[in-house]
Amino acid sequence: MWGLGALFYLMGFFQRVAPAVMTEELMREFQISAAALGNLSAYYFYSYAAMQIPTGIISDRWGPRRLLSTGATIAGIGTMMFALSSAILWAGIGRFLIGGSVAVAFVGCLKLANCWFPPRYYAMVSGMALFFGIIGAVFAGPPLRLLMDHFSWRSIIVASAIVTFGIAAAIWIFVRDYPTEKGYSDMVIGPQTCTVDSREPILSGIVEVFRYRNTALLFVIPGAVVGSVLTFSGLWGVPFLTTHHHLPTSQAAVLTSAVLVAWAIGGPLFGWLSDRWGNRKRLYIVGLALMFLGWGVALFINDLPFYVLVGALLVAGFSSGCMIISFAFAKESVPGRLAGTISGVVNMGTMTGPMLLQPAVGWMLDQKWQGQMQAGVRVYGQEAYQAGFSLMLAWILLSLVLLFFTRETHCRQAT
DSSP: OHHHHHHHHHHHHHHHHGGGGOHHHHHHHHTOOHHHHHHHHHHHHHHHHHTHHHHHHHHHHHOHHHHHHHHHHHHHHHHHHHHHOSSHHHHHHHHHHHHHHHTHHHHHHHHHHHHHSOGGGHHHHHHHHHHHHHHHHHHTTHHHHHHHTTSOHHHHHHHHHHHHHHHHHHHHHHOOSSGGGGTOOOOSSOGGGTOOOTTSOTTHHHHHHTTSHHHHHHHHHHHHHHHHHHHIIIIIHHHHHHHHSOOOHHHHHHHHHHHHHHHHHHHHHHHHHHHHHTOSHHHHHHHHHHHHHHHHHHHHSSSOOHHHHHHHHHHHHHHGGGGGHHHHHHHHTSBGGGHHHHHHHHHHHHHHHHHHHHHHHHHHHHHTOOSOEETTEEOOOHHHHHHHHHHHHHHHHHHHHHHTTSOOOTTOOBO
16 A cells, blocks of 8 residues: 555655756757756746645545545656657646645655555554655666666656556555555554545645644754755755865765655664654754754864765765654644644645755855856855855754754554
C-alpha cells in the first residue's frame, strides 16, 4: 500500500530535478534564454506549493487511494504534454500540471502511514518517504544524463509519463484506504477517525488545526531545515566551495550531493529513534542544535582542513533529517481525522524555507558584492557568503527557540 505511494513520490522528485540535466537541450529546442528556462522549471514549484493545504483537506475527504491515483494520472498527462509540446507555453502548462499533481504524493504517503501502520512507526515511515524522494532526485542526475547520451530528451520524458500512468493504475487497483477493506483489522485508529465529514465547510479543517498550539510552531520550524539544505546544496554551495575552499567544480558538486544523501539517511533514523524513545520534542531539539553547529563550522570558520569541512557538512546534512519528526509531531497534536490537513499545512511550511531563503541569500550576496567579475559572472567574497548564510543560521536559531514552546505528545494521538 505505502510502497506504491512512495514510488509516486519518487517520480515526483525525479520530475522536479530532471530539467537541471537537460538545460542545453531545452534551450535549443524552444529557443529560449536561461531566464526563460528558469521560469519554465519554476512552474513546477508554483503549483506544488499552492497545492499543499488543499491536498491535506482533500486527503481527509477522499482518502489516499483516490487522491494518489488521481494525482498520478494528472502527473502523467502533464509529463506527456511537456514531452510533446511544440511551444514553450504548452511546456510550461505541462510543468505546472506536474507540480500541482505530484504535490499530493507526500501527504498521501503520510495518510497511508496513518491508517496502515501502527502509530509507533509513523515517524520512521515518514522518513522513509523522504528517502524515496531523494532517490528520485539521484536518478534525475548522472543516470538521466547517461540516458540522454543515447536517447532524446523527449523520448525519455515520454517513457517517464508511461511509468507514471502505470503507477496511477497500480495505486487504483491495489491500494485501499483502510486495512478493513482488505479483510484485516484496523490499527489503533479506525476509519471513522481517518476521515472528516464531507459535509463540513472546506475551511473548517484549516481553522480547527490552527486552534492547536503546535500547528503554527511546526509550520515555521521545518522551513529552516529544508530551506538551509536546499539553499546550500541546490543553489549556493558549489560556488561557495569552489571560490573559498578552492575545490574543483566536480568535487564541490559531489560534496553538495553528499549533504543530500546524508539528509536522506538521517530522516528514517531520526524518525525511528523518535518512535522508539516515545519522544518528539527532545530529539528534534538535539537535531536542530547539531545542524546549527554543523552549518556554523562549515560556513563561518575559515581555512578548514578538507576532512573537517566534509565532516561538518555531513553532520549538517544528517541532522537535517530531524525535520521528519515534524509530521508525526503535528499529526499527534490534532485529532486523527485531521491528519491530512495538518500534514498539508506542515508540508507547505517546509516549502517556505527554500522559497524564501534562496532569493534572500542571493539578495544578500548582491548587497555585499564588491564588483569582481570572472568570465562574465559575478564573484562574491567571503564576507558576502557569510552574510547570506547568516540568514540560514538565524532561521535555524529561531526554530530552535520555538521548539521549546511546543507541547510534547509522547507519540500519543490527540483525541
